Amino acid sequence: MSEHNPTVFIIDDDGVVRDTIGQLVETVDLNSKTFASAEEFLASYDPIQSGCLVLDVRMPGISGLKLQSRLKENNAHIPIIFISGHGDIQMAAQAFKNGAVDFIEKPFRNQVLLDQIQEAIARDTQLRQKQTIRKAARDKLESLTQREQEVLDLVTAGNANKVIATKLELSQRTVEVHRASIMEKLQVDSVAELVTLVGGANDMQ
Structure with missing residues (x-):
């Protein structure tokens, strides 16, 4: 399975629900993988794999909310859609606070879930693009000498050469020589582009 092909990871202790969602996902030509527990998912999940997570909020062992917290702590920012057979405002609030895409009650309408899955995958794709841009920016900044970095910091703070x-x-x-070297190494043509590049390297979103 390619890391570039989004996968919908489905975690629910109810086999019927897992199979139903898996079959639904296949109708829109998306890959899916199903798991009966959060523990089973964690044993095989690789954060490099793109996609989203459809997660039952109430499960034996590690609950859906606990799994969400654990993934967040490990900087695995996979978008999560919660599903629940028991609507709980407090649980939903906690899920959204930690970045959930949606909190859907069972029984759900197929199109509602599919729409949220597409939204989650789009969000994941956007996040990964930002991460790629940030890494490229950081790699460029690491090519600067210490003195060039000092000059860069002052330039982006708005200081004139004098x-x-x-x-x-x-x-x-x-x-002036340092500035020219910085512009060449970072492949930019203006101070505005410098500021954008530095901001991109420091962007943690």
Whole structure:
């Protein structure tokens, strides 16, 4: 299974529910994997795999909410759609607080669940794209020397070359050379692009 093909991970201790959702997902040409427990899922899940999670909130052992918390603690930001046979406002509030895409009560309408699955996969794709951009930006920043990093910090803070030269006890010509080197290494043409790149590298969302 390719990590680039989104997979809908279905976790429910009710085999009928698992099979029903799995068959539903296949009608829109999505991959699915089913698990009878959170423990079974955790034993095989690789965060590099894209997709989303359809998760029963009440299960023996590790509950749906506990699994959500554990994944969040481990920086596994897979979008989660909760399903529940027992509507609980407090549980729903907790799920949404921790970033759930939706909290759907059983019995659910097939199209409602499919719409939320598509939304969750779109969210996952967007997040992974941001992560790729952030990593590329960080890799570029790591190519800078310590002095270039110091100059960059002052440039993106809005300081002119003369001010930077004074603060770092350098000549303006040296600052200009460092700026030119920074622009070349980071493959940008303006201070605005520099600010955007640095912001992207530091973006944790």
